[in-house]
Amino acid sequence: MVQLTMIARTSDGLPLTASLQDENLTDYQTRAKQIFRKLNHASAPKLAIEHNNMIFYYQIDKGVCYLCLCERNFSRKLAFAYLDDLQSEFYVQYGNRIDKVTRPYHFIEFDTYIQKAKKSILDTRNHSALKNVANELQDVQKIMVANLDEVLARGTSLDVIQSKSSNLMSYSQQYRDEAKQLNRKSNLIKVGGALTFILWIVWYFIL
Incomplete structure (x- = not known):
């Protein structure tokens, strides 16, 4: 299942909102912020990043990075379908304000929708609909998988990877x-x- 969700501005790595499933995952939240700071205009639009027994998935759209943390056995297609859902709703609500904010977690109220989206993944009644969305993501299996240590290595940016x-x-x-x-x-x-x-x-x- 989805353990952590964060959304950040790619130009400066500013966290815009977040949702943490477990307080014991604060170290992963720190790692997510480090990933955001590595982003630039040439970064991969979608990436899977392995760390311990978990995987960070992210996708970038219109200057915003949508990231979630999942267990290794969680479906990659469902993870990106989840991020795609967040991307659509977040831009509808805040698209014209993203570049103007300066305070971290300015859109923390978006956590309400994040919780709703996570419940949709867990709800078996929605699995068929989510799978239909996931099946439309034809290139998900072609997305590169990187190691967190490589991503955070000094002097290595995501565009190099x-x-x-x-x-x-x-x-x-x-x-x-x-x-x-x-x-x-x-x-x-x-x-x-x-x-x-x-x-x-x-x-x-x-x-």
Whole structure:
């Protein structure tokens, strides 16, 4: 289930609102703030960050980062469906005020909606609807998974991690393309060998 939810402005990492399930998770809340401070305009729009037996999921939209903390066995699709729900409602309520506030947790009253959204995830009657939303998020399984220590490493920003991910995807695509070419060549060689054998049979027994 969702253990922690935080929403922050990406330009300066200012927390706009938060909801903490358990007071024992204050260390994770501190980690979330550190993640916010690592964000910039080139950061990955969606990311999963592993830490101990938990995973931070975040997505960025219109200069705001929506983040939640879940157990490892919690559905990634449902986590991003939950964040997508928060994103839509938060922007409707506060979209024209986000850049103007200076006080942390200025929109703390949004916790009321956060609690409602979390209950929707737990309510089995809403599971089918949530899964339909989650199924529309076609690229969720392609979202990069990073380690918190790597994310918070000195001198490492989330755009660098995104660049590494893009390079890995490029190398992976190149490998797949080369594998396909080798496979085609192998098939051509097999076909050529079979034709040669058939022609030899025809020549030997018929001609």
